[in-house]
Amino acid sequence: MAKPHMIAEVGDIKCIEKSANIKKQLSDLRIDTSGANRTEKKLLANVAETIEKLTNQQQAEKILGGLLVNFKDVLRSHSSGGCLPAHQLVSGQIHIGRKCADGVKIPLQEGILVHEIGHFVANKLGLYPKYEKKVSRKCKLTNYMRSNRDGRKHKNRNEEFAEVFAAYLIYGKKLQQSCKQSYEFMRDELFLGTESICR
Numbered sequence: 001m002a003k004p005h006m007i008a009e010v011g012d013i014k015c016i017e018k019s020a021n022i023k024k025q026l027s028d029l030r031i032d033t034s035g036a037n038r039t040e041k042k043l044l045a046n047v048a049e050t051i052e053k054l055t056n057q058q059q060a061e062k063i064l065g066g067l068l069v070n071f072k073d074v075l076r077s078h079s080s081g082g083c084l085p086a087h088q089l090v091s092g093q094i095h096i097g098r099k100c101a102d103g104v105k106i107p108l109q110e111g112i113l114v115h116e117i118g119h120f121v122a123n124k125l126g127l128y129p130k131y132e133k134k135v136s137r138k139c140k141l142t143n144y145m146r147s148n149r150d151g152r153k154h155k156n157r158n159e160e161f162a163e164v165f166a167a168y169l170i171y172g173k174k175l176q177q178s179c180k181q182s183y184e185f186m187r188d189e190l191f192l193g194t195e196s197i198c199r
């Protein structure tokens with residue numbers, strides 16, 4: 001199989017838990033939304049539940065507390081002119097779109113959201129430099145860890161981090177097999193030593 005572009009394409013969404021009480025799950029962990037429909041709130045609560053299940057409520061709050069996710073039909077155009085599925089230009093906020101400017105629905109919203117949460121967590125807890133320092137071996141599980149779809153290399157390892165974070169939640173076994181250092185970093189820095197439950 002060719003190397004996937006992003007974890008969102010190959011991750012197993014069934015590894016995401018189901019929250020029994022969406023509203024409570026979000027408010028307990030101090031997560032807010034804007035413009036979200038019922039399905040989107042549920043998705044966010046389910047991701048939060050997954051993180052809480054791996055850890056505990058206090059740690060999940062440390063990881064996610066203060067997050068605001070803005071859901072919009074269409075985000076502004078990408079600097080390259082292409083479709084922009086998400087951005088985090090405002091600190092502490094994820095902006096996530098449903099459609100491209102041409103009206104085409106953006107697929108794999110679940111995986112994209114998990115990837116974006118990875119960036120949020122790294123920013124919140126200052127994990128990019130720590131990851132860079134501790135994980136000497138670059139993870140190459142997806143192409144996007146290294147470069148954009150057009151082949152342009154990323155300037156830093158922030159996309160690698162977000163992809164590794166997403167993989168821990170929805171592609172854990174493969175992450176452990178292919179990127180041991182990255183896997184162990186997530187396990188020990190974020191998930192209180194709990195192994196990924198996505199097998």
Ligand SMILES: [Zn+2]
Pocket residue numbers: 115116119158159162
């Ligand atoms: Zn990213």
